[in-house]
Amino acid sequence: MQDVAPQDYRDAMACLGAAVSIVTTDGSAGRAGFTASAICSVTDDPPTLLVCINRASSAYASVTRNEVVCVNVLSARHEQLSRLFGGKVPADERFAAANWSTLETGAPVLADSAAAFDCRITDIVNVGTHDVLFCRVVALQRSGCTDNLIYFGRAYHTIGVTDPAEAGPDSTSGPS
Numbered sequence: 001m002q003d004v005a006p007q008d009y010r011d012a013m014a015c016l017g018a019a020v021s022i023v024t025t026d027g028s029a030g031r032a033g034f035t036a037s038a039i040c041s042v043t044d045d046p047p048t049l050l051v052c053i054n055r056a057s058s059a060y061a062s063v064t065r066n067e068v069v070c071v072n073v074l075s076a077r078h079e080q081l082s083r084l085f086g087g088k089v090p091a092d093e094r095f096a097a098a099n100w101s102t103l104e105t106g107a108p109v110l111a112d113s114a115a116a117f118d119c120r121i122t123d124i125v126n127v128g129t130h131d132v133l134f135c136r137v138v139a140l141q142r143s144g145c146t147d148n149l150i151y152f153g154r155a156y157h158t159i160g161v162t163d164p165a166e167a168g169p170d171s172t173s174g175p176s
């Protein structure tokens with residue numbers, strides 16, 4: 001198979017705007033977190049999303065050994081936090097910059113995230129430099145879901161709803 005050059009691929013992927021989240025974990029393998037845009041809904045039954053994580057990431061060992069993650073969806077106000085979790089800053093310094101709680105799994109939940117998906121990792125598929133994590137959502141939290149931090153063209157942007165009712169009510173859900 002003839003591949004395109006990685007740089008050409010990245011240049012084209014820079015045209016694909018994506019929501020930004022902070023993926024966290026905690027457990028016997030330690031607390032860790034990283035900024036992620038490669039996140040996608042897989043199915044609502046059972047509620048499952050996927051996260052792509054670079055195996056070279058400082059969070060990789062903790063994420064895969066703890067087998068739990070929380071996907072914290074970011075709002076416009078979280079741009080600086082996203083930069084902190086985007087690399088090269090010690091984990092304690094990343095977490096010190098915000099308030100965190102927990103839901104079911106013990107993975108850190110960002111207090112004012114637009115939405116937080118608390119998950120157990122059920123399957124992992126290795127592809128190139130990354131692992132694709134299939135994550136079963138066991139609890140979630142929504143609050144102030146009126147805007148999103150977006151990464152597009154190698155820069156941060158914001159999108160928002162004009163009528164807050166469009167975003168629906170705040171809520172917290174556990175296992176049904």
Ligand SMILES: NC(=O)c1ccc[n+]([C@@H]2O[C@H](COP(=O)([O-])OP(=O)(O)OC[C@H]3O[C@@H](n4cnc5c(N)ncnc54)[C@H](O)[C@@H]3O)[C@@H](O)[C@H]2O)c1
Pocket residue numbers: 009010011013014037038052054129154155
């Ligand atoms: N999926 C990812 O792992 C991913 C996504 C976005 C950004 N990043 C990292 O953030 C930094 C800044 O990125 P940028 O968007 O400003 O410029 P960039 O040129 O590195 O990336 C452009 C786009 O290519 C994709 N991409 C980049 N690196 C990738 C990788 N290693 N694997 C798969 N897809 C990748 C992303 O969609 C990204 O938005 C880089 O170090 C980049 O590797 C990684």
Ligand SMILES: Cc1cc2c(cc1C)N(C[C@H](O)[C@H](O)[C@H](O)COP(=O)(O)O)c1[nH]c(=O)[nH]c(=O)c1N2
Pocket residue numbers: 020033034035036037038039052053054056057058059082085086087088089151
């Ligand atoms: C906007 C944006 C989006 C992403 C990233 C960065 C930024 C700025 N990074 C990179 C990731 O956050 C960073 O490489 C890790 O924090 C690893 O750095 P450390 O090894 O912890 O220093 C990233 N990494 C990854 O494995 N999957 C992803 O989806 C993304 N998405």
